[in-house]
Amino acid sequence: MDDEQRPAPSPVTRGFTGRRRAPAAALPPGQYVTEEFPVLSAGPTPRVEQDDWRFSVTTETGSSHHWDWNGLHALPRERVEVDLHCVTRWSKFGTHWSGYSLDTLLERVETTAAYAMVHSYGGYTTNLPVADLRGGRAWIVDGYDGRPLDPVHGGPARLLVPHLYLWKSAKWVSGITLSHTEELGFWERAGYHPAGDPWREERYAL
Template sequence: MINDNFFGRRRSTPTRPVPPGQYLEDGFPVLSAGPTPRVDISTWDFSIEIAGEIAGTWSWKSLNSLEQTDMHTDIHCVTKWSKQDTNWRGVAIDTLLADAQISPPDGYVMAYCDGGYTTNVPAKDLMDGKGILAHTYENEPLPAEHGGPVRLFIPHLYLWKSAKWIRRLRFMEKDEPGFWEGYGYHMYGDPWLEQRYTGD
């Protein structure tokens, strides 16, 4: 439906296309459903759970001793903003699985975070360099309001899948909804298919 007299402002010229329904944002808006957790890095750890067993646990120090992966990428938030050419560093999920000598299971993964947030993602979307545990943004420690000290980062999906304040990944055979998915947000969340809400 055409809106008469609407032409849009198209503020920035994208260096490459943005997904449907998105606009370019120069800043870095903060979105979260609750307060920013107060995370003590000295006791922080991250674990991977498979079939009810903890298959690997990493401290802040051991995470940083692993091979580090850089990502240069665009990010897309379901609240309609996108940001191009962002730079992240962290540890690939592939690297963690290799470190724990785990062969990656099929199926799905639930991410658990400080503050109680959860989100689900197919396991294959974390593999082959597609998912990292990010701790650095634009060469600085990831700010707490953006998910620091460590957030899951899966930029090919809407940003709510890149769970802030990540503490655990649980592999599961069947898909289950996480926090926003239970409120009607899409189970997968591909920005290029505009999978914002259930049924999209």
């Protein structure tokens, strides 16, 4: 029975040798390394001015906390170097970002909610457990490589949750809604995995 359950080995594709450019330890399964910064968005790039930018966290009881651009920049700023992993199979090592830890933003938010829905200007949504936003693993970033974040990459500010596939790092972020129940975001409703851990290769909801 064990033999039947084990997947058959992949057939060798004649003539294919490939390249081995990545240190395997840092590359999740099924990914390849790129030096570029590909852009994947489902629709047009929203243009949001810094003066108009607002970010809110709304809890399960309906109370909400708001930050404008100046309010955000009054918080302690962090610089992080992280690897990015996109579900379309590219990974980019050693990217430099600057912004604000979700630990800081959630400090004064009273909540026992387990689930978060992230909202973006333009209507994009993505869901993740609140636990993934805590513990120094998630940021609202507005700087990339020492410069203001370009709109095609999510500027003026995006979420950065690099330990999950990049579709969770919502561009043009506008707010987070906290809830006791799990709901699905844009790609998650379209067949992508609700969790999205690249090391477990949680790409699609099968």
